[in-house]
Each structure stands twice: as C-alpha cells, then as structure tokens.
Amino acid sequence: MVLTGATAMASALPEDGGRFDRPREGFAPASTVLRGALPEQAGLDPEPIRTAERQLDDWSRADAADGHPLFSGAVGMLVHNGLIVDTHATGGAVRYADGSGRELPRSRQVPMRADTIFDMASVTKLFTSIAVMQLVERGRVDLDAPVARYLPEFGVNGKRSITVEQLLTHTSGLEPFLLLWRDWPDKASRIKAVMNVAPETEPGSTYTYSDLNLITLGVLVERLTGSTLDKVVAERITGPLGMTDTGFNPPASKRDRIAATEYQTNPRRGMVRGEVHDENAWALGGVAGHAGVFSTARDMAVLGQSLLNGGTYAGERILSEGSVRAMFTNYNLGFPGDDHGLGFELNQLWYMGGLTSTVTAGHTGYAGTSFVVDPKSSSIAILLTNRVHPSREWGSINVARQAWATALSRAMAVLPAEGRTFWFSGLGDEGTATLTTRPITTSGRYSSVRFSAFVDCEPTDPLVLEASTDGTTWKPVTVTATGLGAPREAVPFLAGTGHRTWWSVRAELPRAENLTLRWRFTTDGNYTARGVAVDAITVTDGERTLLDGERRPDAFEAVGFSLHSR
Template identity: 35%
Template sequence: MCTEHRSFNRRRLLQGLGRTVAAAALAPAVLPIRVAEAHVQTAYEELAPGRPERVGVCSERLEDVFARVQRRVNDGLFPGAVALIARKGKIIGHRAFGSRVRGADEPVTLDTLFDLLSITKVLATATSAMILVQDGVLRMNDRVADFIPEFAANGKQAITVCDMLRYTAGLPMDSQFLDDPDDESVWRRMAESPLEYATGTQVLYSDLTYRLLGRVIEVATGMDLDAFAKARIWGPLGMRDTTFNPSAALISRTAATGYSDLRGRVVRGEVQDDQDYALGGIAGCDGAFSTARDIAVFCQMILNGGRYGGVRVLSRNAAAAMVSNQTPVVTAEETDVSPMSNLLKTPKGYGFELATHRFSNGGSRLSKGSYGKAGGTGCFLWIDRRRELIGVILTNHGLPTPFDDIGWNRMLDAVGNAEFFDGIVNSIVDE
C-alpha cells in the first residue's frame, strides 16, 4: 500500500540525478507498496531458440496458432504482424506475416518495428517510475503537484505518484487539445483538468494520467522519457530496436498504421495518437516503437523478477509489485462486464493489466496471476507466470475509429488476440 506523504526534496532530487546520469547499479529496495508473491520458479538469464517439445509444447498445435494469424492477414483484417512465443526461456515460435504497409509489397520481417501505443505505459513509464523509487528520486506518495505545480488545480493537490501508477488518480480517460499549438499551454491545460471521480475510489485507465506521469519522470530526472528509458531499461537489456520517434534509418523497417486526418497521410514511424504526435512523439502514455524480440526480452526480465542477461533493472520486490493487484478497491466480478470495461475498470497493477476470467484481451485460459498489456494499434503482450510463458503479437491494424466500445470490439475481433493467447495455452501438453 501507499505510505504517508513525503514532500519533494531538492537535495534528494540532485542526488538521484547523479545516480541516473551515472546509471548506477540498482540495489534491491523495500518499497512501500502492495506486493504479491513473486512466483519466480527459475530465472532464465537470456532467451534462446528452442524446440517446442523440449519445453512441453506441441509443435503441431503451435503451427495452428500461427496459421490462424496468417488467415486473418489473408482476409485483410490487418496488413501485417509479428508473433513470438517463448516458454521456460526458449523462443519456440517467431513468425512474420503480411505487409508493413497496406497494399504495398513490403513484407513484414521479424525485425519490423511497430507503433506500440499504450504498451509504452509498461515498457517505459511505469518501469521508469519504479526505478526512480528504487533510486530514492521518487517516493510512491510524492505529490504530483510537487513536480507539476499546475496539477494542484481543481482539488488535485493530494494526488500521488502511486495513484497515477495504478490508474486511480481520478482523471478522465483522455483530454485532447489539438486546437492549441502551444505545447506548454497544452501541458498546463492537461495538468489543470478536473477530476472525473474521487481519487482512489475506482479504477479508470487513463492516457491523460500516464501522459502526466511521464512528465513527472522528466521533471524528476531532467531527461526526456526516451533518454531515461534507453539509459536505464532498454540499453541495459540490449533492446536496441526500442525507441520513441524512430530515426530515418529505421523507417523502412517500421510498419505503417492508419490514416491521420490531422496530418493528411498514412502514419509511419510516427505515433498514431494525434495529441502525442503534436507534443513531439515522446509521452508517458504512447509513443514507443519496438520489435517482438525486444518486447520478449522485457517480458522475460519481468518474469525473472527484474533481472535479465546478468543485468538487474528492477528489484524482485519492484517487479512483483508491478504485476500484483494494486487496486483492491474494485473487483473483477463487478467490472469485467465487457471488453472495454475490462480495459478501463478492472483491477490493475502498476501499468500492467491483470488477467480476468471473462473479457481479458489475453483470452480466457491464462493462469490466475497472469498479466499483460494492450496497445491500441493492435499490439498485445501477456505473461503467464505459472506456466513461465510469454506471448507477443504485434500488428499494424491501427487505432479503432471511432475509439469506443464498438470500435474496440471490432479491433479485438479483427486481430484475434484472444484466439492467439488461448491457442498458445492449448498448445501446452505437460500439464
């Protein structure tokens, strides 16, 4: 649980900045947070190719999983995809499908980068925040207004970093200010947004919350989120293809998503969300691009309890906290009533979504305690910790239009993410 508030301290900030710039080794920390048992059976130091049968998976059933992805591409439900499946430290399936650009002869390859949209929340923002807690630069009950003074408007002065990490701050799902060309004015208007519900009384998945949490991280470190994530997460893990704002050299390897009316073009190598693009493409809610292989490395690090390839990114306690239920104020029984309600209102960890029985975008067959993340362009990752199983499917379906219950349902039906993850579990034969 969150502990008592501790005020922002300039000396603590400067000390933390020194550690950040030096990228010092992380020491295990006892965090003031709700933590479930980690359930790390074995830490597999590095992912390596392996045969499905060696890790209790049926090759024939796995081929069926991939065939179903190919069928959806053939039917034109989305242009292309990369899917990766790993178990017990072995990559047992890694396939590319379709085209990087709809209607073009540009085959997707295994190293294709995809616009991850909200997977950014775990791949960059929540993990960065937990690292800063370990460093002592942030504390879970630091007030957001101590870093963003305008945030105190409309009775929000007591909202904490912890509230934002677990989606209980009370802010609306999003606020778009595309009519305002002044970035600082947009940030101020977002910070001043009134609450939609009383802080801590319910869960509401919110891009606005995580956009502002990314801003807190940038103020606390003096670095933009891209630079910090590369220094403390992606670089140490060898995730060399993970970045905000892909460089010109990477565009040819990047999958295009949908058409932007605001930009008047098909979006490729730019975050599809128009507000995040207008703010420069680096935001706490969206903007990261990556490959299935890099994401699998990140997933294995979390599954390993914060460690991968001889590098400790998070303490075991911090990694367990991110994927534990941090929102006991709500229950799945009350909130798991539709796919959109599942995304917005069911129990959450820090950044992560938690598996539920009925409408989880990870399907209905994952073990209790599984966790994952959806990205609105049609990208999904899920980790079944009991089975030591990782599934990643990245597509360039693009944002649903409109982004409402029906649009979200249609995107899920097109991508077939539940079928994909259910099929992976069905391929396991050693249970």
C-alpha cells in the same frame, strides 16, 4: 548414454517444463536468457501453435472481416521457459495507399518480417511505469505521496490529493483523454492543460483508464531526472537490456522496417509510418508517457523475460524483485474486473486468453499490439499488428489476441487426474459441448457421482452437471468442489480462470430409474480461455459401482468433448 538434439535440450528443462497444471511460484532463474527452440524441445505440443499461425494468416487475408482483413499484418512470438518456441510473420507491414483500403501495387507493398518494428501505442505506458518504479527504488518517489509534491502545478482543481499510485493504477479520477493536438497550440500549452484538468470523479473512488495519468507520470520522470523521457528509457531500460530496436521517434535509417499505421486526414498527416500514430503523442513531439515507443517482437520478449527473471536480464538489472512483484500485484481489489498492478494490467481474459491468471500481467496498444507475461508458466505471448492500417474503423482484433495467447496455454500439458486420458473441450465462442452417460438406476441411498474437473473458462461460460430421467428435460445438479481456487460452497456450475489445478468434485444423486448424467460446457459470444477437462468419473450406489469412466470411456456419448492424454 550421450544425449543430443531435442532429447538433450528437453533433459535440461525443469521438471515442470511444458506443464500448465503445475503453476509456479517466484521468478525464473536470473540467468535465463532467450534462445530459440522447437515447441517439442520445450515440452510443448506444436499443433495448437500451428493452428494459431493459420488463424493469423487467415485474418490477414483481404476478405477476413466484413470485406477487409482483421489486420493488415502481424508478427507473433511465443516464449516458454526462456525458449522462443515460435515467431510467425504474416500479411503486410505496408499494404494500402489510402484510408479507403485501396491496396498498393504488389511491388510497393512491404511484407511483415520477424524484425518488423511496430508502434507499440499504449504499451508505452509500461516503459513509463518502469521508469517511475526505478525512481521509487532510488528514494526519489514515494508511491503514497501526492503527485503535487513533485509537480506543484498538478495540484490544482481538486487534484492535490492524487497520489503517484493512483496514476499508476488508473484510480485518479482523471478523464480518459483530452484532444491536446486539436485544442491547444503547442507542447507547453498541452502539458499545462493536463496539469490543469480537474478530476471527473473523486480520486480513489473509481477506475477509469486514462492517458492523462501516464502523460503526467512522464512529466514527473522528466522533472525528477532532469532528462527527457526518451533518454531515460534509453539509458535505464532499453540500453541495459540490449533492446536496440526499441525507443521513441525511430531514426530514418529504420523506416524500411517500420509497419505503417493509419491514413490520417484530421490532422492531415497522410499515411503514418515511422511517426507515432497517437495524435496527442505526436503533438507532444513523439515522446509522451502514454504512447510513442516503437519496438519489435524480439525486443519485447527480452523485456518480458527480464520481468519473469525478477527484473534482470543477461546480467543487467533494471528493477528489483520487489518492484516487479508490486507491478504484478493487484492494487485495485475494490474494482473487480479492473485488476491493475503498478502500471501493468492483470487478469484480463479479453486479450490474455488461456494465459489469464491473477498474476498474469500485460498491456495492449490501440494500434494493434498486445504483450502478455505469465509468471505461473514462465511464458510470454506477444502479438504485434498494425490493425489501424489503413483505418481504425476496421474494428477490434481481440479475437486474435486471445487466440494467440490461448495457443500457448493449450500447447502446455495438463496431465490426467487419473489414468492415461481425460475428456477435454476447448470450445470457441457461442458453442455447447456435452458428455453424456448411459442411463443408470440409483437407489438414492448413498448414491453419488465423483469426478475431477480442470476448469479454465470465463465466469459466464459454465461447466454444468445435469441430470435427466427422460433424456429431454435436464436439471442442474449441485456440486461440491475442493482444490486450489475451487468454490467454497456447493454450486450449480463450475467456472473461472487462473487456478490451474484439478478439482475434486462430488454430488449426491437422487433415487431414479433411467437416470442420465450430462456434463455440459456452454460458451457465450466473447472470451474463451484454455477450456475445461473432466476425468475420473465414478458413479456409485452404496457399495456398488454403477459407472467407472476410467475403465469404460465408451460408456459416454461425447459431442464437443474428446479424449486427450495431455
């Protein structure tokens, strides 16, 4: 039989292509290079992706949030198994005339395109971190060494013990930023101010995200290479990877493709376009370790795939596999919630959404960018916006960041634990979904309920099994779960992200007449992940089966849950 088109491409995929419930170990094949495909050709359900596209369109409309768009425009890209399954451009790259939100005439506006170039803001920190790790590989830098070994002027005012690793993991104790552009007159004095600053806290004692950490590392890279940071990034990262639209201080020839950022009055820069938005990076000549890189969605996808491949792409190696593992390993175990590898943020539900796991790596940028790399599903989610155009005061886009990454997670399949279907709820913020049985009578002797649960939700968004004898008063039932990532003891609810496997769950039931069981999934005001699923529900009373959910799905009343086959 000759296979053609989508069938032929699907047959070439790994067996776990399109599967969310088969988390991977290790890297993708080093030979993996990006190519385009339809979601269906990658084994994905296109509907969650199309829904997310419509959300991006809606958020770019004039009245999307408090009388203005959530962002002027966006370009989103989704990659799975090396296949670019979606590229979506919406809204305006240049839309406003000034900081008040007065729109330009249509003829002067510039729409977003797939190849629009964005100010990546703090995503720049990843490029600086990669440059540092390249020096580690060459034996030029020791992660455990004090920074003062390489930058003697840094080792003042209580900073002599701060290590390179502490800068990469934001545990140095340095404050978040200084107003370098305002309080010091030139580049030399601004760099000296960073070298002179004293820690706010004891080095190693706290996690504080700080631009000063990466500004310092940028200086370290320049000192040890004898070259400027922009040239190091070009020669050792973007050049080998063929990222032709990525770098500092983009040339005037590319200005027409660059998304505008903010209309700045202090400093008086007017509408910023083609220059870095961050004032400190601008004051340092547009080249700094914390901000200044411009890029496109496609170029960032190449970087992401090189990391999924273990540091190599199209025959060019920028990092060893060991370095990539270190960048994707949590060094901040002592600071729960602030998981951080060497340069990369890890396990951050607030923008990684349904792709969140302990090894999911990425970064965001203040100007409105986010970059998520998920090794467990060999996936990349990139959302680039100019959310500060025309004003940073228009607010957060975290809801869009989550939605875009979550769309890819929901496009991947979770197959039923048993049978052909399962109950699923992908509830949004501040909602409740319930799955309720008909009344049953239990003797209390060996009465129990068993079910399977696939749980991917914020720790504060619980899936609770409850019981009632009057249909009004509900009490939680303590459950015991087994499986990868399951709670180690009996618990009153189930929650968590990243394990991506079905749990087997069991609970003892009391003696009761007219006992009703209810699975309740409740979300708070922030941070939703892929959602929760319940399957293979069986209630037994000794040798008797009182309820078989596989045979009788009609025995349940579902509100916010629905039957899914994947």
